[in-house]
Amino acid sequence: MSPNSRSLPQVRGREPQLAQISANLRSVTSARRSKVLLLEAAPGAGKTRLLREAVGIAGRNGFTVVDGASAGPDAAPGAAPAPVGTRPHPPGAAEGGCHDPGASSAIETARAWLRDDAERVRAIVALDDLHLAGLPALTALCDLIVALSARPILWLLAFAPDGDAAPYEPVKSCLRELRGRLPVEPVRELGPLSGDALTRLVADCTGAVPGPALLALAESVNSTPRTVIELVRGLVEDGDICVVDGTSRLQPGSPGSAPAGAGVCTPALVPKRFSALVQKDLRSLSGPTMKALRLAAVLGSPFAPEDLSAMLGEAPVGLLTAVDEAVNRGLLVCGEHDLAFRGEPIWRVLLDSVPPPVCALLRRQAAEMLLSRPDGVERAALQLVHIAQPGDVAELRIIAEGSQRLLAADPSTAASLATRCMELLPPGQPERVRLAKTAVEAFTRVGDLDRAISLAKDTIDGAARLPAPWPAALAGDIAALRASMSTALLLLGNARMARRAAADALAAQKGGVQHSGAVITHLAASYLTGDSTAVERARKIRGAPDRHPPAVRVGAMTVHAFDQWCDGRVGDAVGSLRQAVALDHGSEEVQPFDPRWFLAFALTRTDEYEEAEAVVQSAAPTAAAGAGTLAAALPAVLRAPLHLAQGRLDEAEEAARVGVGMDGPYVPMLAPQAWLVLARVALRRGAFTQAGDYLKILDKDFPQRDASSPWRAPRLLLKAQSAEAQADSRAAMEVLAEIWAQAGALRELVLDDPAAAAWCVRCALAADMPDIAQLVVDTTEHLRTHNRRVPSVLAVALHARALAEGDADAVARAGRLHRNPWAQAAAAEDHAGLLLDHGDHERAIGELDRAMSAYGTLGGERDAARVRARLRRLGVRRRHWTHAKRPVSGWESLTKTERMVAELVAGGLTNQQAARRLFISPHTVGFHLRQIYRKLGIRSRTALIRFRA
Structure with missing residues (x-):
């Protein structure tokens, strides 16, 4: 928490309103006549804070300020009290704050000062909480505004909307008197904060940029800025927030710190402060709405309205009132075919409001209802996984089937279902192997390759301890699990281990129908490790199309295209890849050797940019392309070299960063290509140190064990180009x-x-x-x-x-x-x-x-x-030279040339050496160094080295 976290937060997300007020200040100045701005906002929306900012702007622009803004219920929590009384401030002195001694008295004080002031000076009159004023005071205010309409005064009048405890009719009557007699304009609505404005408000209260879980809590109560401030400051007071690496996070070990999705389709727990705040708001809901929301929380988010109707035992028409109330209160949002809670934290509070024994009964009721639906197995599995116990054979079978059905559409949930089901089965059960295969494929799809491989190995080792002889079905399941593991190993970039695992899977199926994934992985891994027989095997597969499934033939054609490319037959290789793509109609299994990947690379290298982009767009849908999956990361790693070839360095760098896993899952097998793009971008910009760092990472994490590696030659080319630039x-x-x-x-x-x-x-x-x-x-x-x-x-x-x-x-x-x-x-x-x-x-x-x-x-x-x-x-x-807006100090203040000089000098080069690399004179290098020292606040090369490190 920052030292100033109890001070008044900066105005966030109200830039349009402030711009509107500033424009009207200019309008009043130029027209020399009065204008009225009406600010209508619910308590907590920030109207008082906006008035404070407005009078500050007016004061700094030479306006005399007559303020009656409140420091009452609408002021930010923790704000320091302002001097009492409504009084004029001379120009430039309006920032002492505002106070409301009573709406009617504020009006009277403003009226007295303006009536006695004979000077026709520019003024802003800011009056808050006018809905609390009596009719006589409002009538007098209306008369005063009309009487002074020929003077350059901006009237900023704030009040709460109809529906509050205070009477609203006198305010409306007053406003009706003003309209038509002088310009009257409403200030833009003060809606809930969103996006960057909400993030910055939370950062103001915690002293650091908020992490995703904390921001989700803030979004869930984001009816008004005041509510957000109260929540975040309360969490700080309770010790539920810590700052780690410049990010404010929920305290490790606190209820809300568990990542969303840690359970199976269950939101993370939330801090007590947040829960209490939401429960207080929920108590004002009607009984039927609250009942519907609690049942909906058990069903999950999103949920189908027909499911809620069935659980309630009511006709769909009975949902209208409850759903309308929940949507109007911002608790539910409507999709095209379903409803969802506005945020997982709200969902969690409602779920926790259902006693655990009752929740278990409701989940079983929901599962029985859902099993009668066409897609009911998956949804029933999501209910039963929370209540199933060891020995519940029928329920475990439903969970296992549900995980298999969810594999393509939602691999993360499929993995959670499969692993939970494995936990409920006793050791030695053959069904564990089949579940492990589902989980391994699911982990592979979401990019958790290490976990996929570890689970496969542990399951295979456990099965090996089972007494012989094995049932034929178990042997087949183990072979299929080895095939899935080989795919994960190849995607991880370990071609040798992938080849061995695929060979073991094929050996176990010798004489029977061999697993397509094992055949493809073994063929690809063999080629990548320099096995000269791989090309011949691919030729035999292509020569006997009736004996092999399409996926195996696609794999053989891809290997054949690789061989054509390496032999220098570029056009033939591209043609073979096009044929492979035409034959590949997609597969439910993860493809470790998708021809689209390599066709995109080949087209980029032959300058066929338009077709390459079309292939990239078609690549992701061949697997589950949801957020957080390998398929979602594929377009970036394919586009990185395409952007580079087209000369779009910024886009190439951004895509390559995704391709190496800086922003989520990635495909390690293809990551070397992305690292090469990063290194080439850095080299073309003259950032030699950065390019060298990328190449070192490439050598460390992706060593070249085989002469046939597809990235060996371009890696050496980059090293040579770096050597030419530096020597x-x-x-x-x-x-x-x-x-x-x-x-x-x-x-x-x-x-x-x-x-x-x-x-x-x-x-x-x-x-x-x-x-x-x-x-x-x-x-x-x-x-x-x-x-x-x-x-x-x-x-x-x-x-x-x-x-x-x-x-x-x-x-x-x-x-x-x-x-x-x-x-x-x-x-x-x-x-x-x-x-x-x-x-x-x-x-x-x-x-x-x-x-x-x-x-x-x-x-x-x-x-x-x-x-x-x-x-x-x-x-x-x-x-x-070009002009760019930069800070006055710090690394970001350096120009591009200054950064290159700084990197070279920090790398140990003399001025003469740096000059040769940058094609400038040593004198110019010295000039840049002096600018660098000044901007970074340092005095020596040694300090520069430390700063850059």
Whole structure:
């Protein structure tokens, strides 16, 4: 809790109202006539706080303030009392606060001052709680406003709406007198806070940004800001809130700290303070509404109206009054076909209001009712899982069947049902293996791969201790469980263990029908670990389509496409993947080798961006795509390289961060691609330290154990490009030494990035290694020969050969053939270099300008700096600074160039070394360093290193 948490919170979420008041202050000033603003709001909505802010704005803008705002029930809890009395404040002195000694007396005091004041000064008159004033005082106020209508006065009149204890009719009568005699305008409604405004209000009360569970509690009572403030400050006083890593959270171990969903479709417990606040509000509900809500809480959220009607034993028409009241009170929200509680905390309070023995009876009644429905097994299972006991055979069977049916639509709930059912079965029961398979598949779908693998291993080990001989069904279930485990292992990126588990599953089913998942995983894992027989097995499967199910044939076609790609037959590989996608009509099981994934990557690398985007959009629906599943994370990891290829660095970085699991579940098997995107984005921005950090993570978490790894060549290419940027071309060539020795590896490197081949030729020539340049040219020519209908390959081959041969016209043609914007920019720069060699400076400068502009547009700051340096050497200077609104101090205050300088110097480079990498002078580096020291409040390189760390 911050030291100032008891002070008046800042106004949140009322920007439109304040803007409206400010506009009317300007209007009064320009028209020199009065205007009336009517502020109608329920107690606690913040009308008094808004009046305080309004008079403050007016005072700071030269208005004399006559205030009668209350510090009573509508003021924020903990606010300091203001001086008593309604009195004028001179301009600029309106922030001492307001107090309400009585609505009628406030009106009289304001009337006396304005009547005696002969000066025609600009003024704002703020009067609160006018619904509490008597009719004579209101009539006098109305007469005064009309009498002074020719003076520049903004009248800000606040009152509570009809329905409160105080009479409302005198206020309405007064307002009727004003309308038509001078401008009258209502202030925009003070509704409940939402989104960022609510988050900031909770942060004001706790001193830190709220965590999800705390914010959910605040949202559940968000009828007025005052209610939220009372709740959060109460939780702070009760010790239910702590601040961890800059986030205010519910205290570990407190009732509300359990994550939502810790049980099976049951909301987390809530703190006593919150429960008491909600129960107080619930007591004002009618008896029938309260009964309906408690039954609805047992049914769950969302719930079907027909289920509630059946539980109540009433016709649907009997629900109308109760549902209307609950919706109007903000307890329920209506969906298209169902109803739901507004928030899980509200649901929890109502559920807790049902005594446990009664709740158990109601759940059993609900389950019996639901079993007669078409989708009743799943919903009945969600009721019985809370009350089933060991030995309840019939109920456990329903729970097991429900978990299986929910596997595709709701894998998280399916896993909870299956694991709970396993807990209720005694050790040694064969049914545990079948339940474990369901749970393993469910955990795999939600991305909890480690738990899936651990559960599978424990279950298999437990089954191994059962006395022999095993029933045939049990042996088949264990084989199926091994197949599911092999899928999880492959998605985890452990191809060797996946291959072994799949082989064990296939061996157990030898002579019988083999599990499709085991066949696919074994085939894919074998290929990824360098098993040369995998391609032949894939060929045999493709050659006997009638003997294999579609899913196995799709897997074989995908492996075949991989082999075609590695052999340099790019067009054929893309064609095979398209055929595989056309054959794949989706599967209920998790697919560890989905052809859509690899088709999206292949299309991106061949610059077919539109088709790649279409494939990405179709990839997620092949599995459960709900929030928190692997399928939900797939589009990001597929789009990251696509955004990068199109030159959208910010979007590429954002997608790649999702792809490596920074924001939830991810697919570890594909994560290396996302790390490579992050490293490449950092390198293109000139953030060498950051790029190096990403590559270190890649090496640590995803070591290259096999020469056939699909990410090996692009990883080495990035390391070489980093070495070239930080050292020289010869260092880059040394990094790629193992690539030159393998034709397949060089083909993969060239195909990874349309600009890679020209970069290799450029570096080889700069390092005086013409044999390497020729090797790259020969490789691109081989690709061109086998891919005459793939425009991107033709452009790459033409660019590489033209650069090696010094053919300026051919390089220009290659630039026109490239679709990749990075390759286009590189071709313009290469063309300029060759034009300079031929003495054509004028055209070279034009090409350099085009390259610099392209790099700058793409966010390639280091590339743009390099081209700018070449232009300077030609006597041409181009302005490159841009204005951006930044803080005055701290890391965020640094410009992009200053950040690059800071990173290089913090990495131990001298000014001269940093200057060479950024293509600027050491003097300029020194200038930037002085700015960096000033903005960060430090004085030395050592302090900069510590700050950056």
